[in-house]
Amino acid sequence: MVTGREATDLLLGEQLRHWREQRGLKQKDLADVIRGSVSKISRLERGESPAKARDVIDLARFMRVSPREMRLIERLLEQAQDREWYDHFSDVTPTYLKRLISLEDNASEITAYENQVVPGLLQTRAYAHNLVSTVKRSETDVDRAVEVRMRRQIILDRPIPRVTALIDQGVLLRPRGGRAVMCEQLEHLLVAADTKRVNIRIVGFAEGADVSPPYAITHLMFGEGGPSELVYVEHINGADYVTSPSAVDEYRNALVKLRKAASDRNESKRLIREAIKNYS
Template sequence: MLGTLSAFCLLGVRMPTPRLARLRPDASVVPLQPAPSRAVAGRLLGEELRRWRESRGLTLKDVAPVIRGSTSKISRLERGESPPKPRDVRDLARHYGLGQQEMQLVERLLEQAQDCEWYEQFSDVTPTYLRRLIQLEGSAKSICTFENQVVPGLLQTREYARELVRLVMPGASEDEIDRVVELRIRRQLILAHGVPRLTALLDESILYRRRGGDRVMREQMEHLLRAAGTAKVNVRVIKLDRVTPPHPITHLVFPEGGPSELAYVELIRSANYVTQTRALDDYRKILTHLRDISASLEESRDIIVEAAERYR
């Protein structure tokens, strides 16, 4: 569940109906720095490494010993899911017998991929699998996420996130909690850009599962309403009488220049990154089905408003 503990919304929008207008949440806007290029460079580098390996008729198993690792390590490197280590990349480049121009490309992409991302400063309180997701979110053009336990990380308020962090880190100090919450808040900042577009599919039970007191829950409901009022965020509620998967699913689509898409399936203390065509197709079908059975945009807003009223 750690992967879902993110922060707040960035755009305050007046609700269009009288019923929605009764809610008067704060509408704070947070400025953003330009998106870093590290994630894109890492994916491009991985794509080049894969292309060079395949052109030489080598399998993942063939080249894993070159970097003293496993086939899964090579696979993550080629998919751009792991920060590339210069030694590993150069060893592979030499093994593939790359020419001078190809080596220059490797060094340029490696330099760009090694630029420090903002979230690296939180590496001591963030599992590796979540850092990979944050990296990928920053370069996606669209994200569709389904949640059945908590509000999706990209739509959480600060206090809602704090309650979740306290729940999953019962022995943490206040300083550690503050650092984790700050990471979640910083993760939200991608919503200030033109991309990605976000579709959030929420099991209705999330709206009534308390994470903190009435104030925390009401602010979170109001925050969902603000997000649902923006052009780039589509919030849809799946009613309780519908059958939903037992775990969260996130599908990311990327612009040209790397892997076109992947699915992220979060488990209790780990996560799976799905890139195989058949498995991806299965997850796309699941998310399409969930969109089809979810309430309409207007009806979803009414459901969230009703939930907010319960926390007065």
């Protein structure tokens, strides 16, 4: 069974790689520290191998990280040992989605662009049920997968992360689940848009024509002392977690262009209300 600690291993690996590069060290410089090989260090930094507490602590001490950074490592190691709530839904939750849920839980800011559906953090139960039912046959599996999506939204009850949702206008006009389901979903967006922690911006057809990518992008940023930012790009059979600074820059710039092209808060709410009228 693949567990939720994979996301924590990814964060640990990213943090260790950041510290190593910051100090001008090579992977071979760290191999002897953990009585391993260069390939072991490489797997550890990519989050492909379970992070052993002894190895991580030895590496952190060798690189003389600060007390604050050591506390971060200890906290991540504690998380790696915990069985997360979504592990109980492993049979209906893809590994790549479990990683994203864990990362969202640690993020300070999330920016998501969606061109096909309402972002997962803002979906209603009925809307999510319609989406999941297109890929799962068993009603039990559908219900369990929807429950994961509903529990995932608990982070919206906290002061952080701040969430910006850039939504293609076509999403508003695509009646998934029927008119009643869409009305409920769009009303839910309006309620969320009136909260301080959620910023909903609609990317219009004309305004986004030259800047909208043909795929969804989620950019996550983490608090001071935490791991560096990363980008999540989902595709039909899985997802990519992008941590390379140059690649992250490209996706961040794409989101900046989308934000500039998007309608402001008030106009976005007007477009949502207009879509509701069309369904009513």
